[in-house]
Amino acid sequence: MTIRDIRISHHQLPLDPPFPAAWDTQPRQLFPATIVRVDDDSGHVGIGSGDPMHGIADYLPLFLGADPLDLHRHSEVLANIDFHAGRPWALEVALWDLAGKCRGEPGWRMAGGRDDRIRVYASSGVHRPTNDMAALAERVRDEGIPALKIRFGRATIEEDIAVLERVRARVGDALELMVDCNQGWRMPWDTQAPWDYARAIEVARELERLGVYWMEEPLHRGDYAGMARLRADTDLRIAGGEMTRELHEFHTLLERECLDVYQPDAVCSLGMTRLKGLAESVVAAGCEFTPHTWGNGIGLLANAHLTAGSVGASFIELPYDPPEWSPERRDFPLARAIYPDAAGWLQLGDEPGLGIRLDEARLEQTTAGATGYRQRHARAS
Numbered sequence: 001m002t003i004r005d006i007r008i009s010h011h012q013l014p015l016d017p018p019f020p021a022a023w024d025t026q027p028r029q030l031f032p033a034t035i036v037r038v039d040d041d042s043g044h045v046g047i048g049s050g051d052p053m054h055g056i057a058d059y060l061p062l063f064l065g066a067d068p069l070d071l072h073r074h075s076e077v078l079a080n081i082d083f084h085a086g087r088p089w090a091l092e093v094a095l096w097d098l099a100g101k102c103r104g105e106p107g108w109r110m111a112g113g114r115d116d117r118i119r120v121y122a123s124s125g126v127h128r129p130t131n132d133m134a135a136l137a138e139r140v141r142d143e144g145i146p147a148l149k150i151r152f153g154r155a156t157i158e159e160d161i162a163v164l165e166r167v168r169a170r171v172g173d174a175l176e177l178m179v180d181c182n183q184g185w186r187m188p189w190d191t192q193a194p195w196d197y198a199r200a201i202e203v204a205r206e207l208e209r210l211g212v213y214w215m216e217e218p219l220h221r222g223d224y225a226g227m228a229r230l231r232a233d234t235d236l237r238i239a240g241g242e243m244t245r246e247l248h249e250f251h252t253l254l255e256r257e258c259l260d261v262y263q264p265d266a267v268c269s270l271g272m273t274r275l276k277g278l279a280e281s282v283v284a285a286g287c288e289f290t291p292h293t294w295g296n297g298i299g300l301l302a303n304a305h306l307t308a309g310s311v312g313a314s315f316i317e318l319p320y321d322p323p324e325w326s327p328e329r330r331d332f333p334l335a336r337a338i339y340p341d342a343a344g345w346l347q348l349g350d351e352p353g354l355g356i357r358l359d360e361a362r363l364e365q366t367t368a369g370a371t372g373y374r375q376r377h378a379r380a381s
């Protein structure tokens with residue numbers, strides 16, 4: 001078998017009403033998706049999605065004619081391209097899907113075969129008024145989802161804490177609660193300094209009082225000393241790494257004991273092959289591996305197969321904040337939106353590959369050229 005063709009298309013779902021993402025200055029009116037299809041010469045098509053991969057066309061010949069099953073070689077080449085042309089990991093998701101189809105194996109089995117299911121946590125994305133956040137928490141609980149992540153970043157930290165207090169008062173111990181401080185990275189226009197240790201420990205004390213399961217990105221991703229000190233000084237689990245790009249950076253995080261929970265996303269950093277190895281190192285160090293996965297359902301499936309099949313996790317991220325961020329919006333490229341079962345498990349099944357079924361008509365309707373994509377980013381910044 002050899003790889004015969006690689007096709008990449010860009011799409012945009014109009015969002016009306018817009019999605020007021022907590023980490024964005026303007027409500028989002030479009031949700032972009034890049035779809036990658038890799039064809040082999042026996043009729044299999046591997047599917048992936050992730051970053052737009054501008055400039056990738058120059059490097060696609062490196063894969064044409066190659067063996068689809070040579071995943072380690074593909075991972076090495078993609079890690080090189082990551083330096084030269086930006087994050088190419090959507091292509092690796094498609095290569096894993098293709099390899100699974102060639103071998104007749106589901107992704108979770110390729111990742112190690114540990115489990116064919118994984119439990120989710122609901123990851124909210126909107127700064128709702130206090131009572132509305134409490135109502136969301138009740139809804140999540142009633143749907144059998146065991147945990148909810150709340151975004152900080154309102155005008156004052158007191159407002160953030162008040163929301164968390166109200167949610168805890170409303171649902172008691174029925175939900176685990178995580179808090180995302182989003183200090184690890186920056187949106188393109190954001191010139192504010194991230195929190196320092198003094199600020200982070202002050203917030204951590206409040207989260208300890210409220211029984212939070214993990215505190216996510218309390219400091220910049222390069223503040224190794226601050227993270228290690230914070231982790232030593234609080235009982236909270238410290239989470240991070242969603243935008244850390246290099247394997248050696250993760251090794252530094254591990255060596256310096258910076259985090260309890262490691263969150264690299266297979267469509268943003270390092271890809272599935274490299275993250276499978278990293279996940280094993282993270283668990284061997286007594287820590288937890290559970291990827292960030294704030295994208296469409298294809299990225300969610302890639303991260304879920306990788307994690308369930310390799311090391312397992314207490315919960316994996318499910319972007320879920322209806323009505324503004326519904327499964328139907330999130331998964332618009334898919335024929336069917338992804339839902340966990342009544343106890344909050346994502347069942348991954350036995351279908352070869354990652355179990356991705358595209359909605360071709362929807363993709364046709366939402367086709368967008370590269371120019372439109374660039375214009376959107378220029379406006380947002």
Ligand SMILES: [Mg+2]
Pocket residue numbers: 180182216217242292
């Ligand atoms: Mg996060």
